[in-house]
Amino acid sequence: MKDTADATAFDVNDWIRQDQMPHFLCPGCGHGIALRALVWALHEQGIDKDKLAVVSGIGCSGRLSAYIDANTFHTTHGRPLTFATGLKLARPDLTVVVITGDGDCLAIGGNHLIHAARRNLDITCVMLNNEIYGMTGGQVSPTTSGGRYTSTTPMGNSEPTFDACALATAAGAGFVGREVTMQVLALRDLLKQALAHPGFSFVEVLSDCTEIYGRKNDLGASPEMMLAKKSEMRPFAYRNTVDVPFRPNHLRTGVIARNDRPEYGAAYRTMAAGLHGEKGDA
Amino acid sequence: MTATLRNLEGNEACALGAIRAGCRFFAGYPITPSSEVAEVMARELPRVGGTFIQMEDEIASMGAVIGASMGGVKAMTATSGPGFSLKQENLGYACGAEIPCVIVNVMRGGPSTGMPTRPAQGDIMQARWGTHGDHAIIVLAPASVAEAYSETIRAVELSETLRVPVVVLLDEVIGHLTETVDLAAVPEAPEVWRSFATGPREGFQPYAVTDDLIPPMPRPGDGYRAHCTGLTHAPGGFPTQVPEVATAAVTRTTDKLVHHRERIESWQVQDAEDSDLLIVAIGISARAARQAVRDLRAEGLKIGLFRPVTLWPFPEEALRETVARSGAKAVLVPEMNQGQLVLEVERVLAGRAPALRLNRIDGQPITPDDIADRAREALK
Ligand SMILES: Cc1ncc(C[n+]2csc(CCOP(=O)(O)OP(=O)(O)O)c2C)c(N)n1
Ligand code: SF4
Ligand SMILES: [Mg+2]
Numbered sequence: 185m186k187d188t189a190d191a192t193a194f195d196v197n198d199w200i201r202q203d204q205m206p207h208f209l210c211p212g213c214g215h216g217i218a219l220r221a222l223v224w225a226l227h228e229q230g231i232d233k234d235k236l237a238v239v240s241g242i243g244c245s246g247r248l249s250a251y252i253d254a255n256t257f258h259t260t261h262g263r264p265l266t267f268a269t270g271l272k273l274a275r276p277d278l279t280v281v282v283i284t285g286d287g288d289c290l291a292i293g294g295n296h297l298i299h300a301a302r303r304n305l306d307i308t309c310v311m312l313n314n315e316i317y318g319m320t321g322g323q324v325s326p327t328t329s330g331g332r333y334t335s336t337t338p339m340g341n342s343e344p345t346f347d348a349c350a351l352a353t354a355a356g357a358g359f360v361g362r363e364v365t366m367q368v369l370a371l372r373d374l375l376k377q378a379l380a381h382p383g384f385s386f387v388e389v390l391s392d393c394t395e396i397y398g399r400k401n402d403l404g405a406s407p408e409m410m411l412a413k414k415s416e417m418r419p420f421a422y423r424n425t426v427d428v429p430f431r432p433n434h435l436r437t438g439v440i441a442r443n444d445r446p447e448y449g450a451a452y453r454t455m456a457a458g459l460h461g462e463k464g465d466a
Numbered sequence: 467m468t469a470t471l472r473n474l475e476g477n478e479a480c481a482l483g484a485i486r487a488g489c490r491f492f493a494g495y496p497i498t499p500s501s502e503v504a505e506v507m508a509r510e511l512p513r514v515g516g517t518f519i520q521m522e523d524e525i526a527s528m529g530a531v532i533g534a535s536m537g538g539v540k541a542m543t544a545t546s547g548p549g550f551s552l553k554q555e556n557l558g559y560a561c562g563a564e565i566p567c568v569i570v571n572v573m574r575g576g577p578s579t580g581m582p583t584r585p586a587q588g589d590i591m592q593a594r595w596g597t598h599g600d601h602a603i604i605v606l607a608p609a610s611v612a613e614a615y616s617e618t619i620r621a622v623e624l625s626e627t628l629r630v631p632v633v634v635l636l637d638e639v640i641g642h643l644t645e646t647v648d649l650a651a652v653p654e655a656p657e658v659w660r661s662f663a664t665g666p667r668e669g670f671q672p673y674a675v676t677d678d679l680i681p682p683m684p685r686p687g688d689g690y691r692a693h694c695t696g697l698t699h700a701p702g703g704f705p706t707q708v709p710e711v712a713t714a715a716v717t718r719t720t721d722k723l724v725h726h727r728e729r730i731e732s733w734q735v736q737d738a739e740d741s742d743l744l745i746v747a748i749g750i751s752a753r754a755a756r757q758a759v760r761d762l763r764a765e766g767l768k769i770g771l772f773r774p775v776t777l778w779p780f781p782e783e784a785l786r787e788t789v790a791r792s793g794a795k796a797v798l799v800p801e802m803n804q805g806q807l808v809l810e811v812e813r814v815l816a817g818r819a820p821a822l823r824l825n826r827i828d829g830q831p832i833t834p835d836d837i838a839d840r841a842r843e844a845l846k
Binding site for chain 2: 201204233234235237239249250253254255256257258259260263265266267268269270271272273274275277278295296298299452455456459
């Protein structure tokens with residue numbers, strides 16, 4: 185990791201609660217890579233740990249908040265964006281990061297994602313998409329690929345999959361991006377941009393559930409899963425190029441959408457400030 | 467000089483009481499007959515530096531309220547039966563993680579959409595047992611607009627000092643009743659806050675066992691960098707499955723309400739000395755009972771009223787003591803449901819006096835005459 189000058193100052197151990205090690209993730213789980221990229225991005229953005237709140241939902245992804253040396257809140261399944269909304273509105277001085285899973289964010293919590301994106305409150309939402317309900321033992325999720333086996337699709341999955349980035353974009357998120365765990369530096373840089381964006385930022389990390397999803401579908405060990413994932417992606421910057429000899433056009437990575445809509449918290453406070461001096465009728 | 471006499475609706479009084487107690491965050495979702503609480507908060511909170519938000523549903527509003535409180539800001543939501551059901555999972559989180567918050571529930575007819583504009587008292591048990599698992603919760607039941615004001619203030623204060631969710635349980639009649647309230651009847655007092663963690667950051671335990679069983683709460687930004695989880699947690703805040711530690715963790719959250727019972731319990735007694743029949747009622751049913759007691763006393767019948775203001779934890783010693791002191795041969799429990807409060811009364815009295823029932827589920831409040839007729843029959 186010598187390719188960026190400031191990276192030398194980053195020591196992952198500075199950001200991880202050492203008393204919570206060893207972590208509970210399975211060997212090769214992509215969530216660990218995502219965690220490293222996230223704290224690296226936080227470090228490079230110069231975020232003050234005392235002013236950082238990490239809010240997570242329930243799932244293997246949800247357990248990651250406990251490992252970060254910050255103000256951490258492990259909330260309820262599907263609802264971390266709602267807790268984060270209250271926290272950020274009440275405490276605009278905090279940097280609020282949400283860690284969520286594909287089931288957490290798109291199934292049980294899908295409505296909250298839509299409205300968080302629409303409101304555009306300054307929250308960075310990191311969704312770890314491993315195409316499966318990892319924590320509960322490998323049931324189908326809204327992002328499970330077609331034909332894949334899970335414990336609740338014994339005949340193979342026949343439901344269409346969700347494109348979370350398209351959803352977040354359509355709902356108006358200020359910043360939308362996607363990256364694979366194989367590209368740690370690109371993921372870190374994407375997360376840095378997301379953190380820097382004043383508004384709702386949504387980053388989908390294509391993560392790897394090696395132990396359950398990988399085994400059940402014969403996807404190989406973690407490096408093979410990661411390589412396969414990478415080979416399916418086309419960087420968003422190449423979006424108009426032909427398929428050959430470039431990578432296939434299954435899903436795009438990088439920054440997918442960005443807009444400058446007003447940040448909700450600031451907009452509310454500006455309107456409230458206009459009330460000062462106005463006589464209350466209560 | 468500001469006028470302290472105000473004509474207020476019960477729902478409005480809840481909102482103003484909360485603001486007076488220092489509530490600065492409200493998240494809600496419209497539902498009859500509670501929506502006025504949100505509307506007043508939407509108008510008033512930005513004027514006092516607070517924040518109002520209408521969330522996408524009741525689950526989200528409960529989450530946002532807990533999130534704001536985690537940030538160190540007093541927070542409240544308001545709803546009615548179906549919305550209260552949606553809030554229950556996150557309410558359980560607030561019980562387990564000990565996050566102060568206030569939930570106003572204005573009861574309407576149910577189940578389901580029921581009779582949304584008509585009064586009921588069908589959530590007496592939902593308020594106590596609606597969420598999952600072993601948990602402690604406080605429920606206050608105002609019977610007037612003045613009390614909607616003062617009890618919401620008390621709800622914020624109890625919730626803060628005991629780190630427990632507090633439900634203010636109104637019925638539609640009290641919620642929509644307009645009465646004159648003297649805001650100065652609640653004396654000026656210093657604002658009541660939870661105790662925030664102070665002292666060394668190193669080795670800080672967010673759920674340490676203190677003498678009063680209420681751990682000081684770390685505020686983000688103060689340097690504690692603590693973890694908060696709905697998983698059963700050790701004093702350090704991280705999940706545990708060690709049997710003794712898990713037992714102790716849950717037990718402390720329920721024991722703390724027993725420990726502080728005197729501060730929590732509140733009840734009112736009317737004409738209970740020398741009663742053959744004691745009425746036990748809350749909310750608008752207690753208002754009707756008050757009139758019935760006056761009417762029946764005028765007829766020379768010996769009848770009294772015991773009104774729990776704190777509904778949960780139920781003031782059980784006080785009821786047993788009142789029954790013993792009055793010499794009541796029976797109690798009568800009028801309520802706008804098929805019989806919920808009566809179950810607790812029966813448990814508390816454990817055969818000391820039979821509990822008679824008077825129930826209405828037709829969307830109409832119980833009248834003084836309903837109660838007087840039933841009482842005369844019982845005293846025959
Ligand atoms: C209300 C509720 N319903 C169901 C569950 C069970 N549950 C725990 S984690 C989970 C799915 C997690 O999947 P995902 O969000 O994709 O996270 P992953 O474990 O894959 O990282 C479910 C259904 C729960 N904890 N709470
Ligand atoms: S079950 Fe899957 S997602 Fe969960 S830790 Fe193991 S590999 Fe990771
Ligand atoms: Mg998943």
